[in-house]
Amino acid sequence: MIRYVWMACLLAASGVVAQTTTTLVLDPQQKVDGIAQSEYAERWWQWAMQLPDGVRAYQDPTGAQCGMNQSGPVWFLAGTEGTMRVKRRCDVPGGRFIFFPVIAMNVHARPGRPIGCSAARSQARDNNDKLAEASVILDGQPVQRISSHRVSGTRCFDAYANAKYLERREDYVPAASDGYWIMLGPLSEGVHYLVVHARYDNAGKPSGDLEQSFEYELHVVPDESQLRSMPPLSRDGLIST
Amino acid sequence: MQNRRRFLSWGVLCIAMAVGMPSVMAQAVPAKPAPWRDAPAGYRSFIEKAKQAEAIKDPLQRCLAYPDYPDNQWPAGLAAAHCHLVFDPAITLDDVRGYLDRDAITELDARFKADLDRHFSKDRFSEVIHRDFEGFDDSVASGQLSMRWVEMAPASPYALTARGQYFLAMASKARGGKWAADTPSENMQRMSEFLDKAIENYRKALELEPRLLQADAGIASAAGFESRRDDVQNAAFAHGMSVDPACKVLTATMMVNLEPRWGGSYAAMNTLAVQLSAYVPQRPLLALNTIWPQVDAADMASKTDSYNAAASMLRSVLINSTNSLAFDKMGRWLDYTTSVDRWEQLVILLEASRFGQGTQEANRIRGRLLVNLAWEPKWAIDSLKAAVAQDPGDAYAHYLLGAAYWNSGAPAQAEADYLAAMKDAGTRRAALHELTRAMLSAHKLTKARKYVDLLNKEYPKFAPGWMTRGSVLLGQGINGEEVTQALRKFEATADPNDFRQMQELQHVRAMLKTIDKTSEASSE
Numbered sequence: 001m002i003r004y005v006w007m008a009c010l011l012a013a014s015g016v017v018a019q020t021t022t023t024l025v026l027d028p029q030q031k032v033d034g035i036a037q038s039e040y041a042e043r044w045w046q047w048a049m050q051l052p053d054g055v056r057a058y059q060d061p062t063g064a065q066c067g068m069n070q071s072g073p074v075w076f077l078a079g080t081e082g083t084m085r086v087k088r089r090c091d092v093p094g095g096r097f098i099f100f101p102v103i104a105m106n107v108h109a110r111p112g113r114p115i116g117c118s119a120a121r122s123q124a125r126d127n128n129d130k131l132a133e134a135s136v137i138l139d140g141q142p143v144q145r146i147s148s149h150r151v152s153g154t155r156c157f158d159a160y161a162n163a164k165y166l167e168r169r170e171d172y173v174p175a176a177s178d179g180y181w182i183m184l185g186p187l188s189e190g191v192h193y194l195v196v197h198a199r200y201d202n203a204g205k206p207s208g209d210l211e212q213s214f215e216y217e218l219h220v221v222p223d224e225s226q227l228r229s230m231p232p233l234s235r236d237g238l239i240s241t
Numbered sequence: 242m243q244n245r246r247r248f249l250s251w252g253v254l255c256i257a258m259a260v261g262m263p264s265v266m267a268q269a270v271p272a273k274p275a276p277w278r279d280a281p282a283g284y285r286s287f288i289e290k291a292k293q294a295e296a297i298k299d300p301l302q303r304c305l306a307y308p309d310y311p312d313n314q315w316p317a318g319l320a321a322a323h324c325h326l327v328f329d330p331a332i333t334l335d336d337v338r339g340y341l342d343r344d345a346i347t348e349l350d351a352r353f354k355a356d357l358d359r360h361f362s363k364d365r366f367s368e369v370i371h372r373d374f375e376g377f378d379d380s381v382a383s384g385q386l387s388m389r390w391v392e393m394a395p396a397s398p399y400a401l402t403a404r405g406q407y408f409l410a411m412a413s414k415a416r417g418g419k420w421a422a423d424t425p426s427e428n429m430q431r432m433s434e435f436l437d438k439a440i441e442n443y444r445k446a447l448e449l450e451p452r453l454l455q456a457d458a459g460i461a462s463a464a465g466f467e468s469r470r471d472d473v474q475n476a477a478f479a480h481g482m483s484v485d486p487a488c489k490v491l492t493a494t495m496m497v498n499l500e501p502r503w504g505g506s507y508a509a510m511n512t513l514a515v516q517l518s519a520y521v522p523q524r525p526l527l528a529l530n531t532i533w534p535q536v537d538a539a540d541m542a543s544k545t546d547s548y549n550a551a552a553s554m555l556r557s558v559l560i561n562s563t564n565s566l567a568f569d570k571m572g573r574w575l576d577y578t579t580s581v582d583r584w585e586q587l588v589i590l591l592e593a594s595r596f597g598q599g600t601q602e603a604n605r606i607r608g609r610l611l612v613n614l615a616w617e618p619k620w621a622i623d624s625l626k627a628a629v630a631q632d633p634g635d636a637y638a639h640y641l642l643g644a645a646y647w648n649s650g651a652p653a654q655a656e657a658d659y660l661a662a663m664k665d666a667g668t669r670r671a672a673l674h675e676l677t678r679a680m681l682s683a684h685k686l687t688k689a690r691k692y693v694d695l696l697n698k699e700y701p702k703f704a705p706g707w708m709t710r711g712s713v714l715l716g717q718g719i720n721g722e723e724v725t726q727a728l729r730k731f732e733a734t735a736d737p738n739d740f741r742q743m744q745e746l747q748h749v750r751a752m753l754k755t756i757d758k759t760s761e762a763s764s765e
Contacts, residue, residue: 054379054414055431062434065427083384083407112633113660168634209385 020135021141026183028149032097033073040099041177042157044076045106063088080212087215095186095221102134104179105199108159111171117156120176128178128207132201138194155175192218211223277615283311284584291591301328307595314560319525323563327596330580331372346394353399374455377403379410398450401442405459408439439463457481458491465498487520496533510534532562548577568593569603583614601631605638618648635663640672652679670700677709689713704742707731
């Protein structure tokens with residue numbers, strides 16, 4: 001409670017334009033730049049796996065590297081592996097949509113442990129059918145109906161497509177993604193606070209007890225050059241359903 | 242006509258039996274005693290005792306029963322102390338999870354404290370407290386468990402040390418194994434962030450329990466990653482030495498930090514080695530550290546491909562210490578020296594396996610020597626299974642494991658590993674050929690046919706493949722022209738430089754002559 005009062009003071013001081021989560025949170029069916037959120041989920045995994053284990057975005061303890069390998073109209077934020085409760089600070093160029101997992105699974109083959117696409121999809125789905133808790137609070141306002149933000153891939157993909165550090169990338173294919181994801185419209189310039197907590201309750205299954213908590217202090221800063229090159233921000237343009 | 246076919250059938254069968262299987266690395270189970278019985282006397286005795294010890298299931302008893310390296314001058318009690326250090330029961334992640342699930346924080350701390358007390362006990366001395374933290378590595382399970390433990394018991398020095406271990410391991414993972422100049426800045430930054438967290442947790446632990454040498458060693462190790470933390474490293478080492486000047490783990494950490502590659506010097510390493518030598522009679526485990534200057538010097542020589550010099554430097558180490566990493570390195574480097582006694586190499590790699598699993602390469606070479614030199618395919622299986630588990634992409638290790646299964650009398654089990662070996666162009670043909678023959682041995686004739694079809698299609702100039710085709714066809718009850726065709730292909734492709742193929746060729750030609758005569762007679 002005290003924390004929210006403090007956050008509210010900060011919001012007032014930083015001159016945040018009034019934006020409500022209702023208007024900021026896109027429906028899961030809405031596309032951005034003509035691309036479905038299920039595809040953004042795949043791109044998110046490819047972004048996360050672009051760096052080797054230990055340096056990945058979801059292992060970032062401070063947020064210092066949140067700008068690594070970001071491109072295009074959508075800015076990715078990372079969750080965790082459930083091994084740390086992190087508070088990250090991140091500078092985000094203005095005008096970007098923000099996409100992040102509330103909680104999600106990526107099941108993929110690995111050397112010596114091949115897996116078929118249907119099995120991967122089934123395993124990725126399994127824990128997400130057992131979501132026990134999920135909350136997302138943006139600037140003190142909770143996002144409603146998280147359960148409606150399930151994004152299940154309808155196909156398998158190559159999560160390590162950008163992983164140049166791997167000698168035999170084919171050993172990691174196929175991959176399947178399933179989970180709860182949020183796409184936010186561009187935030188107003190200034191400081192925003194995002195708090196995410198979620199957990200599965202699927203005892204005995206791999207990652208069936210995954211619980212993650214992470215917070216972001218997002219500093220949305222002007223990025224005129226990027227804005228000039230981006231398509232118009234409207235439901236008819238960049239956002240589509 | 243029917244009679245002629247029967248004649249041909251028996252004729253081919255007899256010749257196929259006479260020429261036997263084509264020459265390949267893996268062969269049928271030998272009837273004679275294992276060849277290591279003909280090894281030089283010292284090695285033969287060692288291998289015999291090692292084989293007896295391998296039959297012992299309990300890891301500690303196996304280690305204690307294992308033979309000592311021939312002609313060693315190890316300090317008294319070192320081998321047994323080393324066995325206890327590695328194999329005495331220690332607290333596992335599952336144990337910790339069990340206590341946390343029962344909310345038994347006090348009991349969990351009491352168990353750790355009991356092991357810590359043993360570090361300072363004259364009667365029940367043990368360094369098992371260090372191994373209690375070994376499970377806290379860079380895995381997700383370790384990260385999740387250590388986080389949960391610290392949240393449940395924020396004032397537990399053991400929970401904080403476990404958390405420090407996790408962050409230290411993550412720092413190492415982020416750092417990677419390349420030289421600093423070849424490591425991206427983001428890796429170095431991430432490493433530094435994890436090191437901060439590791440040191441913070443270790444420090445909190447030491448405030449609560451100053452005797453926790455694992456935390457001192459952790460800080461020293463973490464600080465050793467970055468030269469800017471030299472003061473932190475020195476302070477941790479000084480504090481730890483004031484608690485116990487003969488702690489094996491703390492002094493090992495410092496010995497590594499003093500390596501020239503990390504900014505230290507051999508002079509400093511030797512000074513520490515001399516200092517530790519005074520304690521060896523009471524604490525023989527320190528002999529694992531006192532030889533480290535020589536091990537590091539040898540390691541540096543190996544990095545410039547001077548394997549003869551490197552191996553030469555390690556010889557005295559093996560005589561004076563049970564350090565399994567030194568045995569592991571020596572066993573691997575001998576593969577690159579200009580002359581090597583394979584029996585000596587096998588004995589060294591067996592001794593290395595006495596105290597732990599070892600490196601992937603060492604496991605693969607030990608497995609290879611057990612299959613090809615000692616003719617102990619069954620014994621080789623554990624080493625090769627470890628090798629493929631450590632690197633599932635190692636096609637040659639899969640190939641050897643397939644051969645070990647087949648030659649152990651379990652040809653059907655060989656299939657998965659031969660298939661894995663076929664993924665690499667270098668081992669594909671041999672693996673596919675042996676896979677075909679293993680399936681034939683296992684009486685899996687449909688599979689044998691599928692694989693021999695592939696073999697003949699991919700490698701039409703590989704003569705032994707055609708001989709194997711004849712065997713598979715006969716096994717399937719197919720005879721006559723198809724078998725004759727396979728033999729003619731063998732005749733056409735046999736390698737004149739291969740002695741065994743030339744021997745087989747003589748039989749095949751005689752066989753084909755008989756077939757042709759019979760065929761002519763039948764036509765008339």
